[in-house]
Amino acid sequence: MEESAKWNTPSESGPAEITVTSPEQMRELGRRLAKVLRAGDLVMLSGELGAGKTTLTRGLGEGLGVRGAVTSPTFVIARVHPSLGDGPPLVHVDAYRLSGGLDEMEDLDLDVSLPDSVIVVEWGEGKVEELTDDRLRLRIDRAVGDTTDEVRHVTLTGVGERWAAADLSVLTG
Numbered sequence: 001m002e003e004s005a006k007w008n009t010p011s012e013s014g015p016a017e018i019t020v021t022s023p024e025q026m027r028e029l030g031r032r033l034a035k036v037l038r039a040g041d042l043v044m045l046s047g048e049l050g051a052g053k054t055t056l057t058r059g060l061g062e063g064l065g066v067r068g069a070v071t072s073p074t075f076v077i078a079r080v081h082p083s084l085g086d087g088p089p090l091v092h093v094d095a096y097r098l099s100g101g102l103d104e105m106e107d108l109d110l111d112v113s114l115p116d117s118v119i120v121v122e123w124g125e126g127k128v129e130e131l132t133d134d135r136l137r138l139r140i141d142r143a144v145g146d147t148t149d150e151v152r153h154v155t156l157t158g159v160g161e162r163w164a165a166a167d168l169s170v171l172t173g
Contacts, residue, residue, distance in 0.1 A: 015155050015157040016157075016168050018153075018154040018171060019151065019153055020052070021150055021151050021152075023052065023055050026056050026152060027055055027056070027059035027062070028059060029056060029154065029171060030055070030057060030059020030060040030061075031060070031062050032170055032171045033056075033171060034059070034063025034064045035063060036166060036167070036168065037064070038088065038118070039088035039116050039117060039118065040115050041119070041134075041135075041136065041162070042114065042119050042121070042128065042131055042132050043118065043135070043136045043138065044124040044125060044129075044135055044136070044137045045121065045122045045123075045140065046124075046138070046140070048141075048142060051140040051152060052140050052152050053140060054070070054071065054072045056154075058071075060118070064083065064088065064090050065083060065085045065087055066081035066083055066087075068082075070090070070092060073092050077093065077094060077095075077097065078093040078094075079091070080113070088116060089113075089118075090120065091113050091117045091118070091120070093119065093121040093128075094122045094123060095122065096123040114131060125137075133159075133160045134159065134162035135158075135163075136156060136157070136159070136163055137157045138155070138156050138157075139155045140152050140154050141155070
């Protein structure tokens, strides 16, 4: 069995950090994160191309029990994955190709979907913050350049009242 991701316990004022060493661990992190998410949550993912944003979202979809394979929505901008059970649907957005801020995002009607869904936005910084005062930001950092290094450093930062007292310890297993 593979070693689990390493976790640095967050301070009360600082972000949580997790070190992931394989794509499967990134997917497992997504499955675990699904346990703390609920309808109305906005998750913003950032990181370089190939950092693991879609892999993490794939795990989220598995954890939420949604229909359809979670793949990068780069060319369709957004995909809705309905729940197969009684949980919220997953709305997966890739804002990479969107140059504008919330105006361009409004065309996607995310504000309508937000109360009933978990919305995950890749490349959403500077574009979706106005949707809600509460959001979870995940930054995924990896070694850059010509490398086969699978190590990723994930920084989770909760913003707003929703995340002030959230128990993210479930992410460590």
